[in-house]
Amino acid sequence: MSELKDYQYQARQIEDMTQHMFRFGEGKISGYAAVFLGCISFLGVLCYQFPSYLTTADLRAAYDGVALQTLLKWVMWGTLLFALLTFMLGNYRRLGAISVLLVLAGFAMGGYTLPVSEIESNNLTLGLDWLLLTLLGSVCIFTFLEKIIPKYREQAVLRPEWQIDLLYFCVNHLLxxxxxxxxxxxxxxxxxxxxxxxxxxxxxxxxxxxxxxxxxxxxxxxxxxxxxxxxxxxxxxxxxxxxxxxxxxxxxxxxxxxxxxxxxxxxxxxxxxxxxxxxxxxxxxxxxxxxxxxxxxxxxxxxxxxxxxxxxxxxxxxxxxxxxxxxxxxxxxxxxxxxxxxxxxxxxxxxxxxxxxxxxxxxxxxxxxxxxxxxxxxxx
Ligand SMILES: [Zn+2]
Ligand SMILES: [Zn+2]
Incomplete structure (x- = not known):
């Protein structure tokens, strides 16, 4: 019985893997990129809006909050660019719409021009800034490396169980x-x-x-x-x-x-x-x-x-x-x-x-x- 379950699970994984394959020209790459950057944009604005709850004092000492607003600006406009591309390619308009909504919500909260305020160094806060910076950096560096020099070329970027591991990544960084x-x-x-x-x-x-x-x-x-x-x-x-x-x-x-x-x-x-x-x-x-x-x-x-x-x-x-x-x-x-x-x-x-x-x-x-x-x- 458990062998049958394992077999069914593996069959589901293969189906999942083919569903998550990315091909150029379909609008799926731009759609996923737009949603990813849209989430970073929205959460990035939240960090500037509620720094004493969402940013870490240790990390704040290591980066320049004003300089990172320029990065946030590029991420927000980059989201809109990928959303536009997704609408033009047609198949994944829902992803484009979600990403536009995320960026608009970010702009409505103040966008990339909110004042950078100081936080108490002894506050026990969530490390949302740490999460966003490492996630953005890791996705750019490692997805690039895994595409240009992969061990398993057929493995999809969104391989089976990526959602669980992303959740682990988020929890480890937030805490x-x-x-x-x-x-x-x-x-x-x-x-x-x-x-x-x-x-x-x-x-x-x-x-x-x-x-x-x-x-x-x-x-x-x-x-x-x-x-x-x-x-x-x-x-x-x-x-x-x-x-x-x-x-x-x-x-x-x-x-x-x-x-x-x-x-x-x-x-x-x-x-x-x-x-x-x-x-x-x-x-x-x-x-x-x-x-x-x-x-x-x-x-x-x-x-x-x-x-x-x-x-x-x-x-x-x-x-x-x-x-x-x-x-x-x-x-x-x-x-x-x-x-x-x-x-x-x-x-x-x-x-x-x-x-x-x-x-x-x-x-x-x-x-x-x-x-x-x-x-x-x-x-x-
Ligand atoms: Zn071990
Ligand atoms: Zn290991």
């Missing part, structure tokens, strides 16, 4: 302030005693490149063992299985993480950053590198890394970690470099091959809420 608060509190309250000023001063006097390498290796050591423990302890595996339930790899797939896993990972990743006390420049470089690599390794891209593949965790490397092929199960735990997988005998990297299938051997429920409660339900 940035809460997640930062928890992880900061975790490291400072439990490991505050381990701070060593002499060590931190020595590290800060090192060249920048050496500080960055130190951060990468020490964070990778912590993340390697955290990840391995999530695989080897049955109670923890039920949380981590959510991440492995992805069956179609792309840049969005890496967002699928149970909230408990996200909190644990962020807190543990914070530990070496907190204890080493590197310079701010080194920390910034590491954070950008780690965030970019975490998305890239899930992406549907076949970038030829050459000898760099011996130094860095690549998409092929992490795709093997998600494979259902027996020899690959419980291998390739590292997040940044293959070093600790090699040292602790969990390295699996066939030279030219990529996995045939992804996912878990036992299928998980296929909705955000059911996956949220899955680890807490007693297994049969």
């Amino acid at each position: 940035i302030a809460v997640l930062l608060l928890i992880s900061n509190h975790f490291v400072s309250s439990i490991f505050g005693w381990a701070i060593n000023n002499d060590l931190q001063q020595t590290i800060q006097s090192m060249p920048l490149w050496l500080q960055v390498i130190l951060l990468i290796i020490s964070a990778d050591f912590v993340l390697y063992w955290a990840h391995r423990t999530f695989h080897e302890r049955p109670v923890l595996w039920r949380f981590h299985a959510v991440h492995h339930s992805v069956e179609h790899m792309d840049w969005l797939a890496g967002s699928r993480n149970h909230i408990v896993q996200t909190i644990v990972d962020r807190s543990l990743a914070m530990l070496p950053l907190y204890l080493l006390g590197t310079s701010k420049a080194a920390l910034d470089i590491y954070v950008v590198f780690a965030a970019f690599q975490a998305v890239l390794v899930h992406a549907n891209v076949a970038i030829p890394f050459g000898p760099l593949k011996y130094l860095l965790v690549t998409p092929q490397y992490h795709h093997w970690h998600h494979s259902t092929d027996k020899p690959a199960i419980d291998t390739n735990y590292a997040a940044h470099t293959p070093l600790f997988d090699r040292l602790f005998n969990t390295y699996h990297m066939p030279r030219r091959h990529w996995p045939k299938e992804y996912g878990t051997t036992k299928r998980l429920p296929r909705s955000f809420l059911k996956q949220l409660i899955y680890p807490f339900k007693r297994s049969k």
Whole structure:
């Protein structure tokens, strides 16, 4: 019975995949682009309208709110341009109409000329600004990469279950302030005693490149063992299985993480950053590198890394970690470099091959809420 269900599910996925194929000249690409940019426009205006509820103080310090209004202006006019194209091509007028309504609502609320107001730095707010900036940047960069150098050329941009993963992406980004608060509190309250000023001063006097390498290796050591423990302890595996339930790899797939896993990972990743006390420049470089690599390794891209593949965790490397092929199960735990997988005998990297299938051997429920409660339900 469950085999029949699996078969029906796979048939639905193939149907879903063909429905979501994009072809030039139909108006579907411009329609989806218009709705996507329309949502960014509307929500972007909301950020300027209600900054003390919807924007994060930490991120606000890093960007120029006035300069971003120029970006918002381009996004709003870009939406209208794509909507016009959609109306001209004809087949997807409803998408064009939705996007025009979103932009008009944005203009009615003040558009891209609202004053940029300050917010209290200790407010616990939603990170809508963080969500919109990373979503816009990620869609532009990774959709482009996945189109010009894909591993699975036939995979649609809107592949099966993209909606669940987008929801995970939104939740993880909206809750940035809460997640930062928890992880900061975790490291400072439990490991505050381990701070060593002499060590931190020595590290800060090192060249920048050496500080960055130190951060990468020490964070990778912590993340390697955290990840391995999530695989080897049955109670923890039920949380981590959510991440492995992805069956179609792309840049969005890496967002699928149970909230408990996200909190644990962020807190543990914070530990070496907190204890080493590197310079701010080194920390910034590491954070950008780690965030970019975490998305890239899930992406549907076949970038030829050459000898760099011996130094860095690549998409092929992490795709093997998600494979259902027996020899690959419980291998390739590292997040940044293959070093600790090699040292602790969990390295699996066939030279030219990529996995045939992804996912878990036992299928998980296929909705955000059911996956949220899955680890807490007693297994049969
Ligand atoms: Zn894993
Ligand atoms: Zn992964």
